[in-house]
Amino acid sequence: MEVRWIRDNISETVHHYRNGQDLYGEQMGAYAGRTELVRDGLSAGRLDLRITGLRPSDDGLYVCIVKDGDAYVEATVDLQVSVWVLLF
Numbered sequence: 001m002e003v004r005w006i007r008d009n010i011s012e013t014v015h016h017y018r019n020g021q022d023l024y025g026e027q028m029g030a031y032a033g034r035t036e037l038v039r040d041g042l043s044a045g046r047l048d049l050r051i052t053g054l055r056p057s058d059d060g061l062y063v064c065i066v067k068d069g070d071a072y073v074e075a076t077v078d079l080q081v082s083v084w085v086l087l088f
Contacts, residue, residue, distance in 0.1 A: 001068045003037060005049045008061035008076065015049055030057065054081050 002018040007028070015035040016023040022037065031051070038048040047064055059081040065074045 001066070003047050004065045005035075006063050006065065008063050014051075014062060056081055056083055
């Protein structure tokens with residue numbers, strides 16, 4: 001099975017997972033060290049991507065592409081990052 005998360009507007013890889021391995025060679029530099037595919041949900045069909053250290057630039061559409069043999073499915077997720085400013 002292969003799972004690839006990409007940014008919709010720039011079609012670059014945010015996270016790539018294939019056959020039990022995370023593949024970081026194609027990952028956008030902006031996401032280096034900040035992503036992981038949450039594996040405990042894989043057997044139930046959940047393909048959650050965890051992004052740590054959220055930034056305003058992470059806001060936007062993401063596409064999850066899944067390939068398993070001849071099967072191919074994709075889904076789109078809209079991540080909205082809110083920034084809070086505290087004034088004292």
